[in-house]
Amino acid sequence: MPGGIDPHTHLAMEFMGAETIDDFFSGQAAALAGGTTMHIDFVIPVNGSLSAGYKAYVVKAKRSVMDYGFHMAITKWDETVSREMEVMVKDKGINSFKFFLAYKGSFMINDEFLLEGFKKCKSLGALPMVHAENGDAVYEGQKRMIELGITGPEGHALSRPPVLEGEATGRAIRLAGFVNTPLYVVHVMSIDAMEEVAKARKAGQKVIGEPVVSGLVLNDTVLWDPDFQTAAKFVMSPPIRAPGHGKALQAALSAGVLQVVGTDHCTFNTTQKALGIGDFRKIPNGVNGLEERMHLIWDTMVASGQISVMDFVRVTSTECARFFNIYPRKGAILVGSDADIIILNPNSSFEISSKTHHSRTDTNVYEGRRGKGKVEVTIAGGKIVWENDKLKVIPGSGKYIEMPPFNYLFDGIEKADTNYLSSLRAPVIRSTRIDAN
Ligand code: DUC
Numbered sequence: 001m002p003g004g005i006d007p008h009t010h011l012a013m014e015f016m017g018a019e020t021i022d023d024f025f026s027g028q029a030a031a032l033a034g035g036t037t038m039h040i041d042f043v044i045p046v047n048g049s050l051s052a053g054y055k056a057y058v059v060k061a062k063r064s065v066m067d068y069g070f071h072m073a074i075t076k077w078d079e080t081v082s083r084e085m086e087v088m089v090k091d092k093g094i095n096s097f098k099f100f101l102a103y104k105g106s107f108m109i110n111d112e113f114l115l116e117g118f119k120k121c122k123s124l125g126a127l128p129m130v131h132a133e134n135g136d137a138v139y140e141g142q143k144r145m146i147e148l149g150i151t152g153p154e155g156h157a158l159s160r161p162p163v164l165e166g167e168a169t170g171r172a173i174r175l176a177g178f179v180n181t182p183l184y185v186v187h188v189m190s191i192d193a194m195e196e197v198a199k200a201r202k203a204g205q206k207v208i209g210e211p212v213v214s215g216l217v218l219n220d221t222v223l224w225d226p227d228f229q230t231a232a233k234f235v236m237s238p239p240i241r242a243p244g245h246g247k248a249l250q251a252a253l254s255a256g257v258l259q260v261v262g263t264d265h266c267t268f269n270t271t272q273k274a275l276g277i278g279d280f281r282k283i284p285n286g287v288n289g290l291e292e293r294m295h296l297i298w299d300t301m302v303a304s305g306q307i308s309v310m311d312f313v314r315v316t317s318t319e320c321a322r323f324f325n326i327y328p329r330k331g332a333i334l335v336g337s338d339a340d341i342i343i344l345n346p347n348s349s350f351e352i353s354s355k356t357h358h359s360r361t362d363t364n365v366y367e368g369r370r371g372k373g374k375v376e377v378t379i380a381g382g383k384i385v386w387e388n389d390k391l392k393v394i395p396g397s398g399k400y401i402e403m404p405p406f407n408y409l410f411d412g413i414e415k416a417d418t419n420y421l422s423s424l425r426a427p428v429i430r431s432t433r434i435d436a437n
């Protein structure tokens with residue numbers, strides 16, 4: 001199969017008073033051992049400056065052992081940011097921008113600026129992405145938990161329930177419809193958010209929904225463990241949800257309501273997670289997944305009969321390459337494509353443990369899981385980098401993949417591929433839109 005592409009990672013990211021323990025070397029080594037040969041990481045601006053953020057990430061990525069691309073996070077809005085977006089698209093190979101509706105006081109932006117950002121993306125042929133949780137309401141929920149004396153990891157889940165994810169997802173989708181731009185919703189974690197995506201797609205709006213592995217296969221009962229560290233390792237945002245949400249997300253993935261599986265790989269070790277002892281608001285948010293994604297999706301979705309092998313390739317690789325405009329260089333085995341290829345043996349089994357994984361983190365949210373379907377060989381750029389459970393990687397061998405803007409988003413794809421047309425239908429034109437194209 002073509003190597004996996006993870007559309008959503010955070011390597012060497014400074015966040016919540018810590019820096020993720022996996023950098024571009026360790027995170028990518030882990031990825032290759034799990035059959036993923038490319039990832040797209042989120043550049044975080046430095047004091048709001050996109051160009052400073054981009055420069056910092058070019059340095060961080062120097063020791064790369066596999067190919068990678070960048071999305072850019074937008075953490076504030078002004079004329080400089082708007083101008084810099086243009087530079088990122090035209091000169092730096094970035095065609096997607098993530099807006100945060102959560103993280104009040106740091107990353108969060110209001111609706112006025114979200115609309116500005118959406119319009120700018122549209123004018124540049126870039127794809128806007130959203131982290132959809134209502135940040136004002138999360139802030140209120142967190143205060144309430146602390147007032148009630150709930151300071152442990154369970155307070156994280158209780159303070160930001162699915163309804164806040166559903167609200168923000170619906171709002172972002174409606175605002176994207178208002179300016180008539182496509183939208184990519186990252187880490188769809190709840191039924192509430194998934195149903196907003198489903199409703200919009202049914203109405204013909206171009207909305208992409210990305211579930212992540214943790215949301216598909218875990219549930220929130222772990223957050224009630226009385227041992228702080230046992231629970232804190234599962235703290236991410238939006239939170240892992242109550243039993244039932246994961247199954248519904250799996251069904252949505254197999255029905256095509258959600259299209260591409262990421263990880264939100266964002267690892268903090270036990271020392272870093274300890275920052276939140278006594279106050280769940282300070283637990284650095286994030287879980288592992290880069291090495292486990294292909295195995296867990298195969299086992300959960302293919303071995304169980306929920307999706308076909310072709311669908312597996314689509315949701316773990318091809319669709320991601322298409323959404324970010326690098327298909328067929330990536331996401332396919334074709335003459336002229338990069339030779340990123342994996343061999344997955346459906347009859348051999350895997351077992352996940354922090355003792356044997358390749359990430360630098362000292363825990364694993366999938367500890368002890370076993371399943372069928374193991375990646376036995378990974379070929380990246382024509383070289384065997386993973387075989388007989390051994391990695392052979394060369395720091396600096398990974399290439400930066402520039403992602404070109406869309407002429408008009410998705411139009412080229414629709415002309416080239418009529419099957420694709422059925423999954424991303426043309427927008428419904430209504431007179432209430434700002435423009436009429
Ligand atoms: N959520 C996380 O759990 N980590 C990184 C950023 C995010 O939105």
Ligand code: ZN
Nearest residue numbers: 131186187237
């Ligand atoms: Zn996010």
Ligand code: ZN
Nearest residue numbers: 008009010264
């Ligand atoms: Zn993320």
